[in-house]
Amino acid sequence: MKYLKFIALGLLGVALSTILIFYATKTESEAANASSGESGQAESTSTSKTMNRSKLQLLPMKNRVKAIQATISGRVVPKHQTQLFSEVQGRILSTARNFKAGESFRRGEVLLRVDAREFSLNLEAQRSAFLNILTGIMPDLKADYPNSYQQWLTYVQAYDSGQPLQALPKTSSEGEKYFITSNQVYNTYYSIKAQEERLSKYTIRAPYAGLVTNAQIDIGGMVSPGQMLGTIISNNDYELEAGTNLEAAIKLSVGDRITFSSNEIAGTWTGEVVRINNIVDPQTQNIPVFFRMEGPALKSGMYLEGEFTTRSYQDVFVVPQAALSRDESVLVLEENVITRKPITPVEYLRDSIIVKGLTEGDQLIMNEFGTPVEGKKVSM
Helix, strand or coil, X not given: CHHHHHHXXXXXXXXXXXXXXXXXXXXXXXXXXXXXXXXXXXXXXXXXXXXXXXXXXXXECCCEEEEEEEEEEEEEEXXXXXXXXXXXXXXXXXXXXXXXXXXXXXXXXXXXXXXXXXXXXXXXXXXXXXXXXXXXXXXXXXXXXXXXHHHHHHHHHCCCCCCCXXXXXXXXXXXXXXXXXXXXHHHHHHHHHHHHHHHHCXXXXXXXXEEEEEECCCCCCEECCCCEEEEEEECCCEEEEEEECHHHHHHCCCCCEEEEECCCCCCEEEEEEEEECCCCCCCCCXXXXXXXXXXXXXXXXXXEEEEEXXXXXXXXXXXXXXXXXXXXXXXXXXXXXXXXXXXXXXXXXXXXXXXXXXXXXXXXXXXXXXXXCCCCEEEC
């Protein structure tokens, strides 16, 4: 009985082992089949030779003439800016216009007047003394130089009190010249003319039309020689001092005209190059260029910007930088096939590239692909 029992237990173990081996083999076979199916599907996807056109981002290429623009900017400044200083001493008198900041004036208009009554009276006394000298030598002139007497007599008769002296008559001989000189005529005459010139310093007239930007005196105040009175600027003539790089400056010439605009107000202004500095600013590495400005509503201190063409290219294409591969090629769609096309970069711009090597109408592909796609056909 014991022998039969051992035989039965052995048969049972063999049966269980057979069942376990069968199920293990079946599971491995199913897993292998599943893995083989997935690999085949992936292989089928990666080796697919067609792509739907709707998935492509296409950019038509157009042949063009591309002009490269340079930006030039600067501030408007008055063509004339003058600091006024007193050359005489006296009290400031009132004029038709107050000498205050913001006050406008016309060319030739009196800006400031210093009290010159005392100086003017002293000058008139010197003129009277000069007239006495001339009348004192008239008898000798008539006797010794009769040919010149009449012109000196006419000069004396033309004397007008309070008016500047007229130019002296010309002498007709060396003797007459020495006679006039020995009687202090020339010395007195030029001394008076110097004082007349100084008298003109008591009145300051506008050298151009403009406005007062700074006033440092008041009516009734005393001024002394060398004292600053204020600052005036022209308000019809303006310049723009701009800076540009060396490459752009070489392209500019005196007489070139550029249109400027402002970011703050509407309108455009024309600037004409009048001067180009020949020195590079060490701080900005720019070359100063000066423009004469024209146009309405110009104000001193305005910041303006303009553009001008530095160079241009013929028969080129503009390609986004993202479309260019490292090997200087791009993907294009040719007859419904994705094709890699080599190009030649001409100039790199901020976010694009000027290139040659494309053809008018080429369809540039903008997509980014993880795997090579050259040669794939594109279906509708």
